[in-house]
Amino acid sequence: MTEIDFFTDFRQGILARSGAEENFTKSIFLDHMCSLLETEGVITGYNLTEHKMTAGRRGQAVDAWSFDEDRSCLTLVLADYRTSETMESLTKTDVENGFKRLRYFVGSVTDVGFVSSLEESDPVSCLAWFMQDSPDSIAKVQLILVSNALLSSRMVELPADAAGNYPTSYDVWDFGRLYRNEISGKTREDVEISFEHLDGGGLPCLPVYTGNDNMKSYLLVMPGRILAELYDTYGERLLEQNVRTFLQFRGKINKGIRNTIVNEPHMFFSYNNGISATAEAISSNYDDTKIQQIRNLQIVNGGQTTASVFTAYKKEKADLDKIYVQIKLTVITPDLVEEVVPKISEYSNTQNKVNAADFFSNHPFHLRIEEFSRRLWAPAREGGIQQTHWFYERARGQYVNKQAPLTQAEKKQFLVQNPRHQMFTKTDLAKFILTFDQAPYEVSLGAQKAFSGTPQTPGFVGRIAALWDKHNGRDCNEVWFKQAIAKAIFFREVDRIVFRSSWYSGYKANIVTYTLAKFASMVERQGLNIDFFDIWNKQSLPILMVNQLSSIAENVNFVLCNPPHGSTTNVSEWAKSKSCWYNIEKLDICMNEDVGQLLIDREQSRELEHDARRSQAVDDGINTQLYVFDKGVEYWKSLHEWNRTTNILIPKEVSVLNIACSIPRKYPTEKQSKILMDAEKRAIDEGFFFG
Secondary structure, three states, rough: OOOOHHHHHHHHHHHHOOOHHHHHHHHHHHHHHHHHHHHOOOOOOOEEEEEEEEOOOOOOOOEEEEEEEEOOOEEEEEEEEEEEEEOOOHHHHHHHHHHHHHHHHHHHOOOHHHHHHOOOOOOOHHHHHHHOOOOHHOOEEEEEEEEOOEOOOOOHHHHHOOOOEEEEEEEOHHHHHHHHHHHHHOOOOOEEEEEOOOOOOOOOEEEEOOOOOOOOEEEEEEEEEHHHHHHHHHHHEEEOOOOHHHHHHOOOOHHHHHHHHHOOOHHHHHHHHEEEEEEEEEEEEOOOEEEEEEEEEEEEOOHHHHHHHHHHHOOOOOOOOEEEEEEEEEEOOOOHHHHHHHHHHHHOOOOOOOOOOOOOOHHHHHHHHHHHHOOOEEOOOOOOOOEOOOEEHHHHHHHHHOOOOHHHHHHHHHHHHHHHEEEEHHHHHHHHHHHOOHHHHHOOHHHHHHHHHOOOOOHHHHHHHHHHHHHOOOOOOHHHHHHHHHHHHHHHHHHHHHOOOOOOOOOOOHHHHHHHHHHEEEEEEEEEEEEEEHHHHHHOOHHHHHHHHHHHHOOOOOOOOOOOOOOOOOHEEEEEOHHHHHHHHHHOOOHHHHHHHHHHEHHHHHHHHHHHHHHHHHHHHHHHHOOOOOOOHHHHHHHHHHHHHHHOOHHHHHHHHHOOOOOOOOOOHHHHHHHHHHHHHHHHHHOOOOO
16 A cells, blocks of 8 residues: 555544544544554554644644653653645654754743643643652653654654753654555564763674574573663563563562672572563674664563662662563564564463463454454444444554555545445444443553453453353454444444544543443443444434433533542543542433433343353354364374374374364264364473474
8 A cells, every 4th residue: 555545544544433523633643643642652652732832832732641750751742733635744854943943842831820720621631730749759751743744755764852951752643654664564663772982892692503593592681771672662561561560570679689780699699580582673783792783672571670670760769770681582483473573471480370472463362353344344334335444453453454456446446335434444443342241440450451451450451361261252343343443343333432522622542431431331230231233233322322322421510520529630540540540430410311221131141152152152163173174184194193102192082083074984983173273282281393
């Protein structure tokens, strides 16, 4: 897909999500870009403000902000959104003026008069109060300009001016960068780290020969100060996205590690287990004894070590001169990342209840949801005839890359059948499910924490892992998928309702999740269930439902924007607390009588889910037999030969294996196929390898 094609598609997607209302398109774009920055690990959660001064202090502006408590880094975001149908240029002047407006805002916060003049309902007030009341908690400021224009080639360097008295860094995410990011198919943008500035011109290493050209291993010892500085610079971009929740990296210093750093730094290397890390590529000196550059360094195991070293260095001012961290570095080609990294995480994270490998994007759950999203047709909306798909983007770039080989006519048909506003990701799905599970405080933690969970919350991963294990994945069936899409319809409709309401002044994401969680709670208290299948069939919300949700949203907005005395005044932080949910859950809001006809009794809902589970069991049985058949006779003969020397399989498994070796003369039954799959898994764990 060319840059121009992608621009047209992206613009249409923004318009579709905004309902073609121009005053809404910038908000949709801003939310999209902030979500991307969060996925990239550039920011941790975000708050939309869309603040601009039109009088008195012209020129200052800030559209979103994020504070990384671990790194004491405040990020301010400004959106340069163009409504033109053709791609425009983001000039050097545009960039400089955008950053100047952000710096003006930082300067304004030092003025007590400006901060006190802000209305409490103004989303930017939380940011201004935070900056004025807690200046010492901010160690540095990061300014980011996001734009749907293409950065001019004349822009060769970013500003160096400080915002206020803070060390300041600058970054631009223009349309070209967005395009490259989307079509790359990678989970994250490349991070290139250089060690050539170190004494000796690199980081000393010991190559470890593995006999595999696709995978090279190195042992190295990294000075603690370098590790701390790397995290300070790159933050969560160094933590493998799909597993970082399992690393228990929360900026909390481990007391044992801390005491060693402070009291016995010379013993740190002996006491600490070190770090397991991966990279996509490295460059080294001529004899492979010094690593000069690393591309996409990812800490797979060792988050606690990294957190403790960084926190001791940055917040306790510990001397790291005698601190050295051992690192096992595996260089893996991109095509093997999803196969190998989960295993590294699994085998080196034995203390975790849920292994990181359990929820990589190739987990059967994600593959099944992807299959449903490509196969199941959503009914046409009222007044239309076109059935469509809700496209699940299991891995970054799938939606765009699916269109790359298509002709213009084929692409047009694809977009009609798979409209961009019906594309959803893993973190989107997490928001939908957690909201109706009545956990809006988890959703308010941000996309990644809602998906992965925290030490205090199970998140989406914890819930789905438990659901999957309950009936061997049979609860994650077509009915579950249709219910999930109905929840997505609820979510996106309430998003529009809130934005267009006269009372709305900010915190849309929090209002939406709390509104729907409150509605789910109200339905539950009546002993009923939401008729998600009716919503799936209509692909929209009835006007009676819209009116009910609009009423709830207004009440929710009041509670969110008015935290009780003695609690935090920061609305975003208030929304992350269970106390906020308790206050909203106990709100006395009447259910409109007409809405009752849109609900169903629980027994009816349970019967549908039970039938779906049985259907999924049948499908699973068929798929199990297909799996055995597709592996091929040569594969099973290889396993049979391997077992003759290892004698790992029990007689019953060998008996089934003999049948598989006789395909097509004989075929294993569904039950036998399941036995064989379990045997194969155990054999692989014991070292069986085909090919």
